[in-house]
Amino acid sequence: MKLVILDRDGVINFxxxxxxxxxxxxxxxxxxxxxxxxLNQAGYRVVVATNQSGIGRGLxxxxxxxxxxxxxxxxxxxxxxxxxxxxxxxxAADLNCQCRKPxxxxxxxxxxxxxxxxxxxxxxxxxxxxxxxxxxxxxxxILVLTGKGQGTLEKGGLPEGTLVFPDxxxxxxxxxxxx
Numbered sequence: 751m752k753l754v755i756l757d758r759d760g761v762i763n764f765x766x767x768x769x770x771x772x773x774x775x776x777x778x779x780x781x782x783x784x785x786x787x788x789l790n791q792a793g794y795r796v797v798v799a800t801n802q803s804g805i806g807r808g809l810x811x812x813x814x815x816x817x818x819x820x821x822x823x824x825x826x827x828x829x830x831x832x833x834x835x836x837x838x839x840x841x842a843a844d845l846n847c848q849c850r851k852p853x854x855x856x857x858x859x860x861x862x863x864x865x866x867x868x869x870x871x872x873x874x875x876x877x878x879x880x881x882x883x884x885x886x887x888x889x890x891x892i893l894v895l896t897g898k899g900q901g902t903l904e905k906g907g908l909p910e911g912t913l914v915f916p917d918x919x920x921x922x923x924x925x926x927x928x929x
Contacts, residue, residue: 760897
């Protein structure tokens with residue numbers, strides 16, 4: 751099975767320091783939805799792994815998160831794409847849960863659910879914590895420069911072997927070409 755793990759905010763959609771709290775605030779990054787559709791067409795299963803501490807902070811509830819994801823699913827369907835599974839951590843950072851990236855719990859759960867080793871599986875994010883979680887499970891960390899990505903690159907300290915691309919579309923193009 752070919753699998754790709756994507757962070758959501760800053761990779762698929764524009765990020766906000768004030769959180770994406772409702773469907774109206776969710777706006778796809780140009781080319782990201784089409785890139786996911788290309789992954790689907792190339793035989794990849796696409797899984798999203800996203801920290802959503804806005805729930806734990808009381809900024810929005812599960813119904814609102816589901817409405818945001820419904821908008822994502824509908825937008826993807828319009829370009830022939832789909833998300834095969836979506837995993838999220840609803841906890842605030844101060845709870846020290848195992849599922850919040852950079853901890854690997856969410857990715858370990860993906861491995862269990864799909865009954866697959868994540869060794870070498872592309873894991874695409876825009877923040878150091880995304881890359882660290884990928885590294886912890888042996889996945890291939892890939893940084894996109896959208897969202898927080900440019901700042902992440904400038905701060906340095908990326909896991910060894912991290913690949914860097916301007917955006918999700920460029921990363922997907924390379925993944926498909928080298929598959």
